[in-house]
Every structure is written in C-alpha cells, then in structure tokens.
Amino acid sequence: MEIVKARKLAFEYVKLDEEGRVESRSRAVDDVDLDVQAGDFIAILGHNGSGKSTLAKHINAILVPMEGTLFVDGKDTRDESKLWEIRQTAGMVFQNPDNQIIGTIVDEDVGFGPENMGVPREEIWQRVEESLKAVGMWEYRSHSPNKLSGGQKQRVAIAGVMAMRPKCIVLDEPTAMLDPSGRREVIQAVRELNRREHVTVILITHYMEEVIQANKVFVMEQGKIVMRGTPREVFSHVDELKAYRLDVPQVTLTAHELQKAGIPLPNGILTIEELVEELRKVRKA
Amino acid sequence: MLRDITLGQYYPSGSVIHRLDPRVKLAGTLVYLISLFAFRSVEAYVVATLFLAAMISISKVPLKFMMRGLKSILFLLLFTSIFNLFLVPGEVVVRIWKLKITDAGIETAAFMAIRLVYLIIGSSLMTLTTTPNDLTDGLEKALGPLKRIRVPVHEIALIMSIALRFIPILMEETDKIMKAQMARGADFESGNLIQKAKNMVPLLVPLFISAFRRANDLAMAMEARGYHGGEGRTKMKPLEYKKRDLAAYLILAGYVAVMFAANRLKIVPALF
Numbered sequence: 001m002e003i004v005k006a007r008k009l010a011f012e013y014v015k016l017d018e019e020g021r022v023e024s025r026s027r028a029v030d031d032v033d034l035d036v037q038a039g040d041f042i043a044i045l046g047h048n049g050s051g052k053s054t055l056a057k058h059i060n061a062i063l064v065p066m067e068g069t070l071f072v073d074g075k076d077t078r079d080e081s082k083l084w085e086i087r088q089t090a091g092m093v094f095q096n097p098d099n100q101i102i103g104t105i106v107d108e109d110v111g112f113g114p115e116n117m118g119v120p121r122e123e124i125w126q127r128v129e130e131s132l133k134a135v136g137m138w139e140y141r142s143h144s145p146n147k148l149s150g151g152q153k154q155r156v157a158i159a160g161v162m163a164m165r166p167k168c169i170v171l172d173e174p175t176a177m178l179d180p181s182g183r184r185e186v187i188q189a190v191r192e193l194n195r196r197e198h199v200t201v202i203l204i205t206h207y208m209e210e211v212i213q214a215n216k217v218f219v220m221e222q223g224k225i226v227m228r229g230t231p232r233e234v235f236s237h238v239d240e241l242k243a244y245r246l247d248v249p250q251v252t253l254t255a256h257e258l259q260k261a262g263i264p265l266p267n268g269i270l271t272i273e274e275l276v277e278e279l280r281k282v283r284k285a
Numbered sequence: 286m287l288r289d290i291t292l293g294q295y296y297p298s299g300s301v302i303h304r305l306d307p308r309v310k311l312a313g314t315l316v317y318l319i320s321l322f323a324f325r326s327v328e329a330y331v332v333a334t335l336f337l338a339a340m341i342s343i344s345k346v347p348l349k350f351m352m353r354g355l356k357s358i359l360f361l362l363l364f365t366s367i368f369n370l371f372l373v374p375g376e377v378v379v380r381i382w383k384l385k386i387t388d389a390g391i392e393t394a395a396f397m398a399i400r401l402v403y404l405i406i407g408s409s410l411m412t413l414t415t416t417p418n419d420l421t422d423g424l425e426k427a428l429g430p431l432k433r434i435r436v437p438v439h440e441i442a443l444i445m446s447i448a449l450r451f452i453p454i455l456m457e458e459t460d461k462i463m464k465a466q467m468a469r470g471a472d473f474e475s476g477n478l479i480q481k482a483k484n485m486v487p488l489l490v491p492l493f494i495s496a497f498r499r500a501n502d503l504a505m506a507m508e509a510r511g512y513h514g515g516e517g518r519t520k521m522k523p524l525e526y527k528k529r530d531l532a533a534y535l536i537l538a539g540y541v542a543v544m545f546a547a548n549r550l551k552i553v554p555a556l557f
Contacts, residue, residue: 062508087511102510104417116513119519121520146454
C-alpha cells in the first residue's frame with residue numbers, strides 16, 4: 001500500500017517587496033512524482049537548496065501543495081479537516097535537536113505529542129516507555145534534555161514522534177548537526193525502528209553513507225527528482241552524481257577510479273567487503 | 286556575568302516541603318507574604334519568625350542559600366531604612382545636625398526591614414524547594430478558574446516552561462557569540478556604562494536573530510507534533526492533592542489563626 005503518493009507536486013516561494021508586489025519566485029519543488037510503500041526505507045538526497053526540505057514539509061502538511069496533489073495514507077493534505085490525522089500519521093524529526101524538544105525533562109517531552117492528541121494518561125506513560133526503549137533512551141527518562149549529547153537529543157526527538165504511533169517518519173537532515181558518533185547512533189535507531197516496528201522511514205540527508213541501507217534513493221536537484229532507484233543503481237552513476245554536486249561513498253569512488261584505470265569492476269560497489277571480494281575475483285582471473 | 290542569573294535555583298534535598306504539591310507552596314507563600322504586611326506588632330512578628338525558621342529547618346536547605354537572595358536587595362534595604370529613619374515625623378529621639386531621628390521612624394524602619402528580609406527569604410524558600418516545572422504546573426492549575434474570563438492560562442504556563450527550557454541554551458549561545466566577537470576584537474569590558482551598553486550591540490543583534498530562528502523552528506516542531514492549543518489536551522503528570530498537602534493547608538490555617546491571636550495579645554506595648 002502506498003503511504004505517500006505525490007503527483008505533479010509543485011511549491012513556490014514567493015518573495016514580496018515592501019509594497020507587497022512580487023519581487024521574485026523560486027520553485028522549490030517542481031513537478032514531483034513520489035510513491036512510498038508502507039514499510040519502506042527511502043532516502044532523499046540533494047545538495048543545499050535542492051528542495052528536499054520543502055518536499056519533506058509537505059508530507060507533514062506543514063506546507064500544502066500549490067500545484068498537484070499529495071496523499072498521505074490516502075488523505076489529501078489540502079483537506080484541512082484531516083490536518084491532525086495527517087500529522088499523526090506522518091511524524092517529523094527536524095535538523096536542530098535543541099529547537100524541537102519542548103519538555104524540560106526527557107519523558108515529558110516524549111509525552112508532548114500524545115498529550116496533544118488527548119490520549120488517556122495511563123496510555124501516555126505506556127507509549128512513552130515503549131518509544132524511549134525503542135530508541136534506547138529509557139535510562140535517561142528523568143534527565144534534562146540540556147544535559148544530553150546531540151545524538152541522544154535527536155533520539156529523544158525520534159521517541160517523541162514514535163509516541164504518536166505514526167505509520168511514517170520523515171527525518172529532515174537529522175544528523176546534519178551531529179558528530180560522527182552521534183550520527184551513527186541516530187541512523188542505527190532509525191534503522192531499528194524500520195526493521196522492528198515496520199515504520200516507513202523517509203530520510204532526507206546529504207551524507208551518502210546513511211543512504212546505503214535504504215530500499216530506494218531519490219536524488220533531487222532544483223526542485224526536481226532527477227535520479228531514482230536502489231542505492232546500487234544510483235551510485236553506479238558516479239559522474240552524474242558529481243554533476244549534482246553530491247559525493248559518493250568513498251568505497252564507491254575508489255571502485256569507480258579503479259574502473260577508469262582499466263580494472264574490470266562492476267558498477268555500484270557500496271561496501272568495503274564487496275570491493276575486496278571483487279578485487280579478489282579480478283586477481284584470480 | 287550572565288551566569289549569576291539563576292531562575293531555577295532549585296536545591297534538591299528531598300524534604301517533605303520538596304514533595305508538597307506546588308499549589309500548596311504557592312498558596313503558603315502568598316498567605317505568608319500577606320500576613321507580613323497585614324499585621325504590625327511585635328508578637329505577630331515573633332510568630333512569623335518562628336514559622337519561617339520552622340519551615341527552613343524542615344526544608345533542609347542550608348541557610349546560606351536563603352541568604353543569597355538578600356544580596357540583591359541590600360541596596361533597597363539600606364535605602365528604605367535610611368529614608369524611614371530620617372523622614373517619618375514623630376517625637377525626636379536623636380538629632381544630628383539638621384537630621385532628626387524619630388521614635389516612629391525607628392519603628393517603621395525596623396518593620397520595613399524585617400518585612401523585606403522575610404519576604405525574600407519566604408519566596409526563595411519556595412523557589413529553592415520547587416522545580417521550575419512544578420511551579421509552572423502549579424500556576425496553571427491554580428489559575429485555572431481564570432480561563433472563564435478568557436485569561437489564556439495554559440498558554441502562559443507553556444510560555445513559561447518553554448522560556449525555562451531555553452534559558453541555558455540561550456546562555457550558551459551568548460557565551461559563544463561573545464567569544465566569537467571577542468576574537469574579532471570586540472571589547473565588552475572597558476569604558477563607562479554608556480560605552481559598555483553600546484558594546485553590547487554586536488552581542489545582542491546576533492542573539493536576537495538566533496532566538497527568533499529558534500522560535501520559528503520550535504513552533505514548527507510543535508505543530509508537527511499536533512499541538513493545537515490547550516483544548517482537548519490530556520496531562521501526562523496531572524497534579525493531585527495527597528494527604529500531606531491537606532496537612533500542610535491545615536498548618537497554614539493554624540499559622541494564620543495564631544497570627545490573629547498574637548496580634549490581639551499586646552503583651553509588649555507600643556515600643557516607645
């Protein structure tokens with residue numbers, strides 16, 4: 001079943017001057033078709049200003065399409081009466097961990113979403129416990145968020161979204177402000193949620209290493225989806241990715257360079273183990 | 286400089302007072318403050334002193350912490366005492382050149398000083414034994430009836446708790462900006478008061494911009510998590526009165542009764 005379905009989706013930022021006349025328009029999302037199946041782990045890649053965050057905000061109905069349509073779990077995001085249902089179905093985690101934690105204590109923050117939904121008290125506690133355990137932050141339930149590391153804060157934010165029991169989580173560059181170990185923590189937690197709780201994950205990022213686990217990868221450039229496919233398919237096109245100012249994982253790049261130097265390697269090598277295996281084959285041959 | 290401002294000066298010691306419902310503590314503090322200004326006799330002040338001393342000893346908060354709050358009003362204390370001492374008319378007791386100290390002056394000065402000191406100690410007792418969170422929760426619940434006259438109690442409480450959460454974050458940010466500007470040659474230390482205030486501009490402008498950006502992000506995050514005002518919201522940690530809270534209210538009532546009685550006693554006649 002499709003959880004997110006976009007057809008010819010477009011959104012424009014209109015800049016007005018002081019008299020309210022249109023000064024400039026920029027098409028942040030342009031003619032996007034997107035299908036996400038329930039249970040998928042998809043990644044959206046793109047350089048700064050490629051429109052990936054704008055697209056993400058549509059899935060949570062923070063922005064509504066100017067042209068085209070977007071259905072989240074069968075509900076049209078332009079239908080205002082369904083707004084809260086949509087926000088509950090598609091939770092959203094933002095970039096800056098400090099600016100999305102509302103509570104002064106970890107468990108209170110995780111309870112914020114269910115409180116807003118009017119969930120009875122006993123159930124709130126149950127959900128808080130479940131979601132904090134799911135991201136491995138249960139021991140920190142009575143801490144102040146200010147004393148946590150970036151990765152921990154971001155996991156608390158994910159737990160806060162999970163407590164609303166969403167079918168789908170949209171993560172808008174959740175690791176951009178974290179150090180490498182925090183980044184690993186967060187991606188690990190997200191992957192676990194996808195695998196164990198079967199939550200659909202839409203990960204927006206510009207770190208290639210995080211994309212390898214995804215089922216499907218979409219590359220955005222100037223508001224358009226320019227590449228789509230499995231990580232292997234997308235990373236086979238190293239030169240094209242470079243043209244979109246994106247990096248490829250180091251291993252893939254090494255394999256690509258070796259290929260260019262005349263060593264017969266297949267396209268789209270993603271892990272070190274694969275490369276080692278392929279190189280062995282080459283030596284034998 | 287900025288580190289001295291502590292709003293949440295909570296001192297955890299796990300006493301009974303710490304565990305009381307915040308509403309009891311709010312009511313208690315309010316009643317105590319009113320009682321200080323409603324009664325004016327030596328007997329009543331003896332009762333007030335004993336009550337305060339008893340509460341401090343139960344709270345297990347070191348007296349040193351209570352006194353800290355007094356530093357900030359030291360100037361005000363001296364100022365009012367001196368004015369009261371010299372300017373209240375009455376029978377002259379001491380005369381120094383053109384200044385007269387009267388009996389009523391001494392009395393007023395003494396009472397005002399005691400009132401101010403007890404007021405500060407009394408209210409810091411509350412803030413020292415209540416977490417800022419409990420305090421906002423208590424306020425929200427206690428002011429609940431005001432909702433009927435359209436006071437946005439829930440929103441005010443939420444604003445307060447968000448402000449409390451962001452104080453350390455903005456503090457850290459201030460520190461960062463300050464260091465960044467100092468590295469670029471900004472000078473926050475020297476010059477007179479006006480110059481110092483002017484030097485603050487390169488600190489305040491980026492701080493404000495960042496605070497607005499944060500507010501924008503936070504609003505979006507709250508909306509994304511389904512926040513739509515206080516209506517239809519459930520509470521994860523609702524406040525409920527327990528037996529000890531009832532006992533505390535009784536003690537408070539007892540205190541007020543004793544204050545009334547003591548005020549009537551008049552063992553000590555008017556001082557002069």
